[in-house]
Amino acid sequence: MSLIVVGTMAFDAIETPFGKTDKIIGGAATYIAQSASFLAQPVKAVSVVGYDFPAEKLQQMNSKGIHTEGVQIKHDEKSFFWSGKYHLDMNTRDTLATELNVLANFDPIIPDSYQDCEYLMLGNLTPAVQQSVIKRLHRRPKLIVMDTMNFWMDVALDELKETLKMVDVLTINDEEARQLSGEYSLVKAARKITGMGPRYLIIKKGEHGALLFHDNHVFYAPALPLEEVFDPTGAGDTFAGGFIGYLAKTGDISFDNMKNAIIYGSALASFCVEKFGTERLDSLTEQELEARIREFINLVQFDIDVK
C-alpha cells in the first residue's frame, strides 16, 4: 500500500464556547495525515507552507511515519491562515479571517518516491489543484477519495464537476450534498451525485453520524454521543484520514470494508473534537483507539432474528 494525502498545512485561530486559541497548527492535510498514520504508514504528504511554519511540526510528523518530501516550504511567504468562531451548537461557525498566502499559487509537486501511490486522499482545496495532482501521477491510484466544500460549489462549480468525474469517493456534509444535487432528500441527492462521477458518496452529518451510499446500498454510521465537543475543527479531515488509512492498511476497497473504514474514521474524529487543534490526536494511543472502536460496536449492535 502507498498512501498520498494532499491538502493544506496551516495556522488556525479558533474560538469556541469553551475557549480561544492563538495561532495553532491546523490544515486539512495535517489532520488527515496524522489520523491516517494511526492505521497505515508511511503517509506521503503533499502540501505547501511558508517560512513561519515550525520545522518541529514537520519533524513530529516524520516521527509518526508521515513523509514530508512533497511539502513545499516557501521561504518568502507566510503559511495559510484561517480564523473562525463557532456558535453554541458547534455545527455552525463564522469565518473571521482567511489569509491565503502560500495557497494563492499552490502548484503541487509529486516527488518520484510518491509515484507508487495506490490510495490518494484529496483534502479540501481548489478543485483545479486536486485535479492537477491526479494528472501528475503516472499511474491512476486504486482509490481516489476527495473532500470538498460549499465554497467551491459557489465559485468553481464547473471545475468541481470535472474533478468529480476523476474520483471514486466523495465526502461532503449534508447541506453540501443538498446544494450540489439540488435535492432535499439525501437518498435522491446521493443518486444524483453518484451519477456525477464518484461511485461512492459519504455524507457527513457531524453529531448525527455519517452515511455511505453506493448503488442501492446505504450504510449509516452513528457518531458517538459526547459529553462535550470542545473544538470541531478538523473533525471531518480526521474522519477522512481514518477512512482512507483503514482502507490502505487492509488493502480492501469493498463496500463492506468501507463500512469498517467509516467506523475507524468516526472513532478518530470523536477524539479530535475533545481538545483544540490536533492536541488530542498528538497524545492518542492505539489502546484508546481500540477501546473506542468497541464503544462504537456497543453503541449500534442489536440482535434481532428475522425470518
Added chain:
Amino acid sequence: MSLIVVGTMAFDAIETPFGKTDKIIGGAATYIAQSASFLAQPVKAVSVVGYDFPAEKLQQMNSKGIHTEGVQIKHDEKSFFWSGKYHLDMNTRDTLATELNVLANFDPIIPDSYQDCEYLMLGNLTPAVQQSVIKRLHRRPKLIVMDTMNFWMDVALDELKETLKMVDVLTINDEEARQLSGEYSLVKAARKITGMGPRYLIIKKGEHGALLFHDNHVFYAPALPLEEVFDPTGAGDTFAGGFIGYLAKTGDISFDNMKNAIIYGSALASFCVEKFGTERLDSLTEQELEARIREFINLVQFDIDVK
C-alpha cells in the same frame, strides 16, 4: 402481557410540501395503538372522542385487536382537532389551529378489564391526566413509558416533573431534552433527565435516528434514509407504539431487548411517514415489516474484529 395505550384520538388537517388533507383521523393513541397492534394484541385504548368521530374507525381498530372499551364517546362535544403546516425540511411545523373540544375536561376511565395492565404507554397529554391514569391502576404496571412535549415544559413544568417520577421510560425529542435539562450536550441532558425519575430516556431525532440512554449505556438507532418523507405526523407515536408493542410481545424489559424494540419502533415509523395520516399503517403487512427490519440490520451492521 397486557398493554394499555392512553392518548388522543382526534382529527388532523395537514399540509406538507407534498399536499394537503381535509380532516383525517389522527391522535397519539390512534397511531400508538395501531403500531403496537402489529406486535402485541390486545391493545387496550384509553381515550376520549366526540360525536363526530366515526364509529367505523373504532370498529377498524377492534378488528386489529385494539379494545376500545376505555374510549369515552361524548355525545354533545366534538373531537379534538389539530391543524398544522410542515416546512420544507419536515422537521419544523406551524400549528394553524388547535380545538381542544372533548380534551378540555378529559377524565380518563380505566375499565375493570384493563386492570391486568403490565405495560402502560402514556401518549402526549396534560401530565395531570397521565398521572391520574397511573393512580387509577390498582397495581403498578411492570413498565410505564411516557411521551410528552415542550408545551408542557412551558406551561406545566411542576406537574410534569411530578409525573416523571412515576415512569420508567421517557420519550422526547432532542430539543425537548435540551429544554428539560438545560444542557446542550445530549449525554449531559440524559444524565440529568434520568435523575428526574425515568431510568430510561429515549431521545428522538427524526431523520437522524433515536438514542436510548440508561445508566452509562447508550444505544444509537439510525433512521432509515428515505426517498421521500410525505407526512411526519404521528411518526413519534408510531415509534413509541412499536417500542412498547415489541416489549409487551417479548415480555423482556432488559436494555438489550429495548434496543430491538427501538429498531421495531423505527421501522414502523419509517412506514408511517410514507403517506398521510395512518394510511400506510392501515395497509402494512407483516412481511413488509420483516423486510424493513432486515433493511435496518443491513443499514448498520459492520464487522470489525478488535482485540
